[in-house]
Amino acid sequence: MPHLNEALPTCKIIPFQMELLSRHREYLSRWVEAGHPMGVCDADVFSTPERQSGLSSEYVVIWVRETADPAYKIYSRGNKWVVMDAIRENQLGLFASFADALNMVRPVLPLPGKIVAA
Numbered sequence: 001m002p003h004l005n006e007a008l009p010t011c012k013i014i015p016f017q018m019e020l021l022s023r024h025r026e027y028l029s030r031w032v033e034a035g036h037p038m039g040v041c042d043a044d045v046f047s048t049p050e051r052q053s054g055l056s057s058e059y060v061v062i063w064v065r066e067t068a069d070p071a072y073k074i075y076s077r078g079n080k081w082v083v084m085d086a087i088r089e090n091q092l093g094l095f096a097s098f099a100d101a102l103n104m105v106r107p108v109l110p111l112p113g114k115i116v117a118a
Helices: 022-038 098-105
Strands: 040-047 058-064 072-077 080-085 090-095
Touching (some): 022 040, 080 098, 090 098
Antiparallel strands (some): 058 072, 080 090
């Protein structure tokens, strides 16, 4: 039995974090194009200057026709995708996939894996 003054072994926990991959960028491009008729103007990927544990180093900013300022911000936290109101800095939701997060902003593309054959 260890004594209280003996140092207990410590472990370093490295939090899981997802990053924007090329497949996410390709899906974003298709989503923006499909969303033009629904008011999606543009989207861009930015890098954060400082890394935070458990958060992705890149985030997506989305512009819609209703405002000249970026309207939405999407980034990953752990294994979820966060959608923020970029103007008011309110969290709008947590989603299991990048496609689900974009679908919350504007549902313009069928969600992968949820397409039913006619």
